[in-house]
Amino acid sequence: MADPILTLSGITKTFPGVIALDKVSFDVRPGEVHALVGENGAGKSTLMKVLAGLYHPDAGAIIYQGQPVQIDNPLAAREKGILLIHQELSLSPELSVAENIYLGAWPTNALGVLNKRKLRRDAQAALDAMGCSFGPDDRVGTLSVAMQQMVEIARSQAFSANVVIFDEPTASLTDTEKDQLFTTIRGLQRQGVGIVYISHKMDEIFELTDRITVLRDGQVQGTVTTKETDATAVTRMMIGRTLEAYFHKADSTFRDEVLRVEGLSLKGQFGDVSFSVRQGEVLGFYGLVGAGRSEVVETLFGIRKADRGTLRWQGAEIPLPTPRQAIDLGMALVPESRKEQGLVLMMGGMENTTLPHLASYARRTVMDRGKERATFDEYKDALSIKTTGPEQPVSTLSGGNQQKFVLAKWLCAGPKLIILDEPTRGIDVGSKSAIHTLIANLAERGLAVIVISSEMPEVLGVSHRVLAMAEGRLVGEFEGEEMTEENLIDAVSHHLARPAAE
Amino acid sequence: MSATTSITKAGGHSSVARLLMRNHIWVFLALTVVVFSASSPYFLTVNNLGNVLTQAAFIGILAIGMTMVMIDGEIDLSVGAILALASALAIGLQDHIGIWPAVFVGLLSGAALGFLNGTLVALSGMHSFIVTLGGLIGIRGLVFIYTGEDALMVSDFSYTDYPEIYLGPVSLTAMIFIALALFFQWILSSTRHGRETYAIGDNIDAAHDAGINIKRHKIINFTLCGALAAIAGILLSMRLGTAEPNAGKVWELWTIIAVVLGGTRLQGGYGSMWMTIGGVLTLAVLRNGLRLLNTPNYVELMVMGTVLVLALLIDKLLSRQEA
Ligand SMILES: Nc1ncnc2c1ncn2[C@@H]1O[C@H](COP(=O)(O)OP(=O)(O)OP(=O)(O)O)[C@@H](O)[C@H]1O
Ligand SMILES: [Mg+2]
Helix, strand or coil: CCCCCCCEEEEEEEEEEEEEEEEEEECCCCCCEEEEEEECCCHHHHHHHHHHHCCCCCEEEEEEEEECCCCCCHHHHHCCCCEEEEEEEEECCCCCCHHHHCCCCCCCCCCCEECCHHHHHHHHHHHHHCCCCCCCCHHHHHHHHHHHHHHHHHHHHHCCCCCEEEEEECCCCCHHHHHHHHHHHHHHHCCCCCCEECCCHHHHHHHCCCEEEEEEECHHHHHHHEHHHCHHHHHHHHHHCCCCCCCCCCCCCCCEEEEEEEEEEEEECCCEEEEEECCCEEEEECCCCCCCCCHHHHCCCCCCCCCCEEEEECCEEEECCCHHHHHHHHHHCCCCCCCCHHHCCCCEEHHHHHHHHHHHHHHHEEEEEHHHHHHHHHHHHCCCCCCCCCCCCCHHHHHHHHHHHHHHHHHCCCCCCEEEECCCCCCCCCHHHHHHHHHHHHHCCCCEEEEEEECCHHHHHHCCEEEEEECCEEEEEEEHHCCCHHHHHHHHHHHCCCCCCC | CCHHHCCCCCCCHHHHHHHHHHHHHHHHHHHHHHHHHHHCCCCHHHHHHHHHHHHHHHHHHHHHHHHHHHHCCCCCCHHHHHCCCCCCHHHHHHHCHHHHHHHHHHHHHHHHHHHHHHHHHHCCCHHHHHHHHHHHHHHHEEEEEEEEHCEEEEHHHHHHHHHCCCCCCHHHHHHHHHHHHHHHHHHHHHHHHHHHHHHHCCCHHHHHCCCHHHHHHHHHHHHHHHHHHHHHHHHHHHCCCCECCCCCCCHHHHHHHHHHHHCCCCCCCEEECCHHHHHHHHHHHHCCCCHHCCHHHHHHHHHHHHHHHHHHHHHHHHHHHHC
């Protein structure tokens, strides 16, 4: 077996109130894909930021190509051949693809004048090596998320990277895009690049990786060979207990209809969508990424304007609402992407949670701190949020824990209908089941719940009824016995296989 | 919509349409020129247009520096005060150290104050709005102390001859403005420093992650902005032959208006000197045209205010369409 190209030993990193990394040792061999897994806040991103020169470790050593090295800043890391593909993409939308690939390391003459020809040519070479369909002069802002990710990965060719780190790269990719990403990763692997792959998705990890290292509370629990283990064992290492492969489905009685949608259409996005949901019911929306599910619920919530369609809310017909009206009616939407979910990053978790509902936490105009605190504690426990306290700015929380505060923020509003768009994206396996339980509790308390998910077991596990969507159309509705993976796949693929009607 | 074709480029406008959208201020400028040509016989004359260009030059030179700073995502409110100080020094020191050394000191004062602004912004983490607001007040105070609250006059009138150099209808002042604008456009588009300006204003985290030295970069741009303000001040003192302590008052606002009117974004990451030239000329044409029509001063202000809001509205609509 090849010697490691990169070895970390005894890496320790503390932040005020947290030991994010506690004597972590980790290595990467050339040509392998090494998974790094662990709960939200376990320290995965922190460890990789140490490698990328963004954080300086308090203690420990980094051995790279047999030499102890210090990585002072991101550019130094890149020039050594260590490249981090961030959890949130790190690009300048207004600049060209070529400029982004070489950001911070543009070729110039002695006077600082850019050598645009060389920049273009080199970028083109990097793009060609990756088989990208876009050119070096395209503006990054006009590219899709998947293409933007390719721009970041193209840096691996431009800087002849020896180690490439992917931090939850598939979070916003469609299945096809994911397959392309995996092809790209395997290509890098063949070039002898050592790859670190961070993900919460077990199927991806077992499909792609050679070894798995588990982090828990900043400590390494162990490194195992992927072939010699299974998801159950890895999960146990991650959360310290076995997770029942069991979904808690709400045991509730359905009462009055809360929302009925008829013939909802938005040109170019979806057409003729009709469904209804009752109190106590969990309605699942299954489909591939890009099927139009998010667009439908955003329209319900007034974020997008529908062309056609009627809504009945608790039996009475209403005009399509604005977001403010939707909130006042008692709808809550937890959208899929963290960035637009409007966490106030400098504020603490508690203030973020109660922000949209300040009126109910104030006595006249003075905030009731005790009541706020109680809410904070309730959701911190229910969602097992890892934070040092109500005041810790959410900007310093791990990605998954930020996500959980978004959930808390909408749940504590006490809505009548809650719409959850990919509620467990970026959430670790342990907390996933906590969220599933929470969904069940909500339904049992009489709320109507709509859950959008691209994960089949999740939709089937939590929902009472599932709607399948493909290319902007509802292509099937399943209940009870009919709710099986085969039926869902059939419905969706049947539709996709048909020659396009439009 | 389908999953298989999802990896395609968004936004399908042709490059010509995009160019027009991104430089809509020139369309706007053309419109105002047409309107004023139709309503005043004096407007579309070589002499008048030459005058417009000269009048535009002072705000224009300030706007060049402001554009650099604004693409970085910052703002500089002290340019009017720096202009006044440089003009006062250039005239006040002439009798003691000679014309060119005095001009040089004026220039240096602008660069030094810009450097100070930049250093404070970069190192303290304070917002440039606050830092340069302090600069605006403090530097103006300095001007009053230096001038003793009275206008300074030149004694060597050869100093005021320079603005009388013309190339056809184009004054030296206007030529300097155009040359500087073109030079800085080249900096923005072709040098590493210029392109990094965009990178920083656009996504400061990405720029930081890429190892760009953000602090040094911002200090450079503030220094350039201060030096340019000083150049404008010196040219103004040559033209007037006096240095008023109140020179350039509220010019920082007109400068910001011109830059924003051109299409450069206040949030940073987007803009160009072409846009800024367009914005500066539009303001100058409006002002000149309204005066030719004998519009009362307050109406002029109202029209300018309306135009600004209108232009920004168009910008907003266009950028939404483009997205
Ligand atoms: N800048 C910071 N200041 C204070 N605490 C921080 C900072 N960055 C990270 N932390 C803390 O360090 C811990 C580890 O965070 P990290 O982002 O590495 O987690 P993660 O394993 O990547 O989680 P996720 O799966 O949610 O992305 C968390 O408790 C987090 O709150
Ligand atoms: Mg993370």
